Amino acid sequence: MSSAIDLNCDLGEGMGSDAELLQIVSSANIACGGHAGNAQTMKEAVTAAKRWGVNIGAHPGYEDKEHFGRRPQSLSDAEIQQLLHSQIDTLREIAKAQGSALTHVRAHGALGNLTDAEPHAAGLLSAVAKQQGLALMVLGQSAAEQAARETGVPVIRQFFADRAYDRHGQLVSRSLTDSVLHEPQRIIPRLLSALDSGKVTSIEGDLIPVGFDTICVHGDTDSALALAAEIRHALEQHGVTIRPYPPMSRSTRL
Numbered sequence: 001m002s003s004a005i006d007l008n009c010d011l012g013e014g015m016g017s018d019a020e021l022l023q024i025v026s027s028a029n030i031a032c033g034g035h036a037g038n039a040q041t042m043k044e045a046v047t048a049a050k051r052w053g054v055n056i057g058a059h060p061g062y063e064d065k066e067h068f069g070r071r072p073q074s075l076s077d078a079e080i081q082q083l084l085h086s087q088i089d090t091l092r093e094i095a096k097a098q099g100s101a102l103t104h105v106r107a108h109g110a111l112g113n114l115t116d117a118e119p120h121a122a123g124l125l126s127a128v129a130k131q132q133g134l135a136l137m138v139l140g141q142s143a144a145e146q147a148a149r150e151t152g153v154p155v156i157r158q159f160f161a162d163r164a165y166d167r168h169g170q171l172v173s174r175s176l177t178d179s180v181l182h183e184p185q186r187i188i189p190r191l192l193s194a195l196d197s198g199k200v201t202s203i204e205g206d207l208i209p210v211g212f213d214t215i216c217v218h219g220d221t222d223s224a225l226a227l228a229a230e231i232r233h234a235l236e237q238h239g240v241t242i243r244p245y246p247p248m249s250r251s252t253r254l
Contacts, residue, residue, distance in 0.1 A: 006244055011045045060108065
């Protein structure tokens with residue numbers, strides 16, 4: 001089992017538990033105004049993240065607050081690139097004004113699913129991350145990871161503690177039963193096993209590889225705070241230290 005791991009959470013999405021979550025996690029993916037958030041929520045999240053020494057990442061998504069960025073959209077590559085740059089730049093300027101800097105980017109919802117699965121979209125996200133000087137937080141063994149490595153973008157592979165995987169290593173659609181896990185008694189043993197073996201059982205029953213550098217706990221559920229606390233406690237009880245990834249010095253952050 002790894003002796004240290006990053007614990008990340010999506011924030012600035014209006015759930016009201018951001019301040020408490022930032023005392024538990026080591027990296028935060030802050031909504032940039034597309035699927036959720038605005039200038040005020042971004043500023044509050046950045047300020048609190050800085051206070052607790054938490055890495056700050058951009059969490060861009062489709063501009064669709066009504067459906068929380070979870071509906072696919074038919075955008076051109078140029079439109080996706082503009083969306084990514086606009087949202088990341090907005091958060092970057094807010095962070096800069098607070099004396100902080102971004103370390104990574106993780107696409108949200110349907111946009112994240114697209115970039116994980118489609119090589120052309122993955123390459124676009126990787127190019128934007130490279131231009132912005134950010135690491136790319138992605139699903140391990142995905143098209144996004146491959147595109148990032150091919151273009152020299154630092155990769156942070158993540159494991160979703162509360163989501164089911166299919167046999168191809170992709171996240172199962174939320175429309176399916178058991179696509180989202182809620183019970184700590186199911187989530188924590190599965191997570192500890194994945195840390196120990198680098199594998200997880202897919203929804204079809206196959207044992208699949210899932211190498212990862214960070215663990216994601218979704219912040220948009222009522223149980224997010226309690227689950228994050230239980231996960232951190234379980235990891236520390238098993239000798240795993242929670243720390244940001246990648247270990248970048250302030251001088252290397254843009």
